[in-house]
Amino acid sequence: MNHELAAEFHRRAEQDQAARRRALEGGDGRELVRIDADNTAWLKRVVEEHGWPGITLVGEQGADEAWLLAQHADAAPGFQRRVLDLLRGAVEAGEALPCHLAYLTDRVRVAAGEPQVYGTQYTSDPNGNPRPLPVTEPDRLDARRAAAGLEPAAEYDRRVRGRE
Template sequence: MTAAEPLRPDLARELIDRATKAAARRAKRLRNQLDAVQLGQDRHADHADAKVLRRVLAEHDWPGHRLVGPEAARAAWSLALHADDDADFQRAATILLERAVQGGDARIQHWAHLYDRTLVNSGRPQEFGTQQAVTATGVVLCPVRALDALDQRRASIGLSPIATGLEKVRLRCARDHPVDDSSTVVLAAVA
């Protein structure tokens, strides 16, 4: 076995498959392309994805680069990031992801995004400015603690300045997810 091969390629395939399908569902949901039945099926699939990831975390801790490889570790992060209906699970995943980062087995940027998401979902200001609300009027940054030091905190974990990150999100959202309902609010991540 080479160093690049994950220890659990089977688990890697499952995580990547689930995250790929979840991303496709989210894209349709953001474009308002799902009817009521499909929305219900979509939510059921999201819960099933979180349940699978919960099992993986219970058995292996965070599925990091060594266990599943970088692509599947990113997939696991995406599933946790979008498990917004289960705040306790997201917080637990954040703790395990932080441990993986400390052990050199995961990306610190993934942890920052998930950490910010848990803060925003609990009504608290985020730390790294990775979360915005996408509305019909545009992309707005969710509240941030100590905004004057945000770019310093972002630089400390390898993220671009907030102005650059926001512009990327605005361009991506305008291209990929046109929103035409003024009541629609969707969390988006800033790179």
């Protein structure tokens, strides 16, 4: 395991989450944009050097944090699509979690204007309440979610809406 790389993923993920908390509390969104851009540029270099940073390379926590940075690389949709392919291979090899693939799949599809597959992505209605974005084949949603290791859609919806 590359402990130095894992530590850097951890530092960047903590910075990512702190900036998101500040933005939600009414802070300056420019900080979040700057951090996402820096993390995306750094992750691109890591991927060029190592491929997808999976569990063997950076441990379970590091692989989780690598996914988080990729998930937040919205300003680089081409990179997210590339990472999605790498992540798919990593899941097949046991180097990444299927739930990470589900979330990034939905993120990439939503960015492309397509319906999501796993129902992980939400937007806000005019009153600021979360609502799920369109899903393909909604009658099979929970089966797809279960196969990816995700909770049923109704439970997730309650959690997203803060009604747990």
